[in-house]
Amino acid sequence: xxxxxxxxxxxxxxxxxxxxxxxxxxxxxxxxxxxxxxxxxxxxxxxxxxxxxxxxxxxxxxxxxxxxxxxxxxxxxxxxxxxxxxxxxxxxxxxxxxxxxxxxxxxxxxxxxxxxxxxxxxxxxxxxxxxxxxxxxxxxxxxxxxxxxxxxxxxxxxxxxxxxxxxxxxxxxxxxxxxxxxxxxxxxxxxxxxxxxxxxxxxxxxxxxxxxxxxxxxxxxxxxxxxxxxxxxxxxxxxxxxxxxxxxxxxxxx
Amino acid sequence: xxxxxxxxxxxxxxxxxxxxxxxxxxxxxxxxxxxxxxxxxxxxxxxxxxxxxxxxxxxxxxxxxxxxxxxxxxxxxxxxxxxxxxxxxxxxxxxxxxxxxxxxxxxxxxxxxxxxxxxxxxxxxxxxxxxxxxxxxxxxxxxxxxxxxxxxxxxxxxxxxxxxxxxxxxxxxxxxxxxxxxxxxxxxxxxxxxxxxxxxxxxxxxxxxxxxxxxxxxxxxxxxxxxxxxxxxxxxxxxxxxxxxxxxxxxxxxxxxxxxxxxxxxxxxxxxxxxxxxxxxxxxxxxxxxxxxxxxxxxxxxxxxxxxxxxxxxxxxxxxxxxxxx
Ligand SMILES: Nc1ncnc2c1ncn2[C@@H]1O[C@H](COP(=O)(O)OP(=O)(O)OP(=O)(O)O)[C@@H](O)[C@H]1O
Ligand SMILES: [Mg+2]
Numbered sequence: 001x002x003x004x005x006x007x008x009x010x011x012x013x014x015x016x017x018x019x020x021x022x023x024x025x026x027x028x029x030x031x032x033x034x035x036x037x038x039x040x041x042x043x044x045x046x047x048x049x050x051x052x053x054x055x056x057x058x059x060x061x062x063x064x065x066x067x068x069x070x071x072x073x074x075x076x077x078x079x080x081x082x083x084x085x086x087x088x089x090x091x092x093x094x095x096x097x098x099x100x101x102x103x104x105x106x107x108x109x110x111x112x113x114x115x116x117x118x119x120x121x122x123x124x125x126x127x128x129x130x131x132x133x134x135x136x137x138x139x140x141x142x143x144x145x146x147x148x149x150x151x152x153x154x155x156x157x158x159x160x161x162x163x164x165x166x167x168x169x170x171x172x173x174x175x176x177x178x179x180x181x182x183x184x185x186x187x188x189x190x191x192x193x194x195x196x197x198x199x200x201x202x203x204x205x206x207x208x209x210x211x212x213x214x215x216x217x218x219x220x221x222x223x224x225x226x227x228x229x230x231x232x233x234x235x236x237x238x239x240x241x242x243x244x245x246x247x248x249x250x251x252x253x254x
Numbered sequence: 255x256x257x258x259x260x261x262x263x264x265x266x267x268x269x270x271x272x273x274x275x276x277x278x279x280x281x282x283x284x285x286x287x288x289x290x291x292x293x294x295x296x297x298x299x300x301x302x303x304x305x306x307x308x309x310x311x312x313x314x315x316x317x318x319x320x321x322x323x324x325x326x327x328x329x330x331x332x333x334x335x336x337x338x339x340x341x342x343x344x345x346x347x348x349x350x351x352x353x354x355x356x357x358x359x360x361x362x363x364x365x366x367x368x369x370x371x372x373x374x375x376x377x378x379x380x381x382x383x384x385x386x387x388x389x390x391x392x393x394x395x396x397x398x399x400x401x402x403x404x405x406x407x408x409x410x411x412x413x414x415x416x417x418x419x420x421x422x423x424x425x426x427x428x429x430x431x432x433x434x435x436x437x438x439x440x441x442x443x444x445x446x447x448x449x450x451x452x453x454x455x456x457x458x459x460x461x462x463x464x465x466x467x468x469x470x471x472x473x474x475x476x477x478x479x480x481x482x483x484x485x486x487x488x489x490x491x492x493x494x495x496x497x498x499x500x501x502x503x504x505x506x507x508x509x510x511x512x513x514x515x516x517x518x519x520x521x522x523x524x525x526x527x528x529x530x531x532x533x534x535x536x537x538x539x540x541x542x543x544x545x546x547x548x549x550x551x552x553x554x555x556x557x558x559x560x561x562x563x564x565x566x567x568x569x570x571x572x573x574x575x576x577x578x579x580x
Pocket of ligand 1: 015020038039040041042043044045046047
């Protein structure tokens with residue numbers, strides 16, 4: 001048996017007095033594509049951001065690769081991790097955002113090589129080689145020197161995926177990676193993600209693309225109001241949902 | 255005046271059916287009338303300047319490249335560069351401090367800005383100059399403990415040092431506000447993306463946020479530099495022989511006040527013009543990545559207007575989108 005890549009036990013998160021996550025329990029196995037679906041404001045992004053400690057959980061325990069996120073446990077006590085330790089952990093988790101968040105002052109290749117050089121301290125020539133291969137892999141072989149503004153949304157998102165992969169992460173988080181794209185550009189990004197899944201990357205994907213979830217997903221979870229309403233295999237859940245809320249949500253997006 | 259060329263872009267690659275647009279440009283008679291009026295006024299002004307003997311152009315010419323004036327010019331430039339350097343470096347520190355979550359750190363920055371922006375720079379210069387009267391000795395050592403080195407402020411704060419401190423520290427307060435605005439103008443998503451990649455706060459600031467803030471920071475910094483160049487003339491009151499004081503020393507002796515002030519004015523105009531030109535290129539550099547096509551340099555504009563060789567394709571021009579996926 002192996003440790004799950006992500007494990008959440010009763011994870012709670014509030015902003016001020018508003019509770020956004022009200023006790024999330026789930027497990028993401030290695031090499032699994034885990035899809036999170038749910039209506040707007042249900043806390044999907046917040047949960048994803050807790051996984052790489054962009055948000056701090058208020059209660060419960062969250063583990064990545066068997067290690068507590070953001071804290072060290074000694075006996076009963078929790079100690080906050082230092083900045084440097086948090087950064088080291090984040091560097092092993094790739095994240096792809098809805099609005100790409102590419103660095104606009106750097107070229108496509110510049111975006112990809114930034115973190116391996118700055119964070120891991122790898123040698124520039126090695127990283128450039130790897131970066132070029134990654135850009136080729138996401139279908140941007142001819143765009144190494146283009147700035148983000150000169151790329152289409154789909155191309156930008158593929159650069160963003162390459163940028164995350166350049167850190168050689170053990171886990172990839174996707175927050176609605178295709179929601180900001182024109183319909184005809186969605187396919188090219190999903191193709192890249194499908195390829196990643198085939199290569200055995202562990203992925204947690206927040207998405208409204210039910211087709212992708214059904215085809216590529218190994219597990220799917222429906223969230224609403226900060227709790228998990230229903231979970232299961234994509235095939236069963238998306239075709240034959242058990243809960244009323246899941247049914248009404250799916251009837252709107254399918 | 256302005257040539258309208260509506261056919262631009264249609265000369266090449268047109269298919270047989272599409273005729274180029276050839277149209278008579280709109281006439282602007284008002285522009286011609288106002289242009290003639292302005293030319294006449296300028297001619298009158300120049301005539302008055304040249305023929306009025308009181309301006310004593312011969313004296314202007316005599317002193318323009320004289321040694322004391324050129325020395326003053328160098329001091330003006332030195333003061334500008336050093337004070338701006340202090341202003342920018344300290345301004346970045348103050349801006350980052352101001353945005354800190356630690357209330358004491360951000361409070362300290364606030365107090366600094368409050369003090370230096372709240373008092374006239376002339377007064378600050380006078381205070382630095384007369385600091386010797388306030389603290390006659392400055393010592394380096396452990397606070398409230400033994401002292402290692404002791405300086406006499408009369409030697410420490412020479413007029414030039416007082417001017418550099420006064421102008422630089424005052425400038426830092428203004429620069430920090432400009433830089434803070436620049437930092438705030440950078441999308442929060444940039445910081446998040448950098449942090450998600452594992453970059454530390456400092457690296458995120460230095461590699462991701464500050465370079466993007468530059469685009470917002472550079473234009474007002476150019477204005478600050480030009481303004482600083484002129485503000486250095488205040489140092490004349492504390493006996494720093496910069497350009498203005500150099501001129502004053504001469505006319506104090508020769509009583510040729512107006513011609514020597516004209517010498518100073520022309521030099522200031524030359525320097526500020528050069529700075530404005532430099533500002534354009536610096537802005538252009540920091541705009542890379544944020545615009546699809548770069549603004550033309552004046553030389554490129556001239557070439558485009560007067561036909562010359564076709565422009566080389568701009569490096570930033572979007573390339574045709576051909577590639578497929580995997
Ligand atoms: N930094 C914050 N401060 C305060 N409230 C926040 C913050 N971030 C998120 N929220 C609130 O938390 C709730 C859940 O937000 P979240 O972004 O996780 O939803 P989501 O499921 O990702 O929705 P969407 O599909 O629209 O992206 C929302 O009501 C949102 O307003
Ligand atoms: Mg969201």
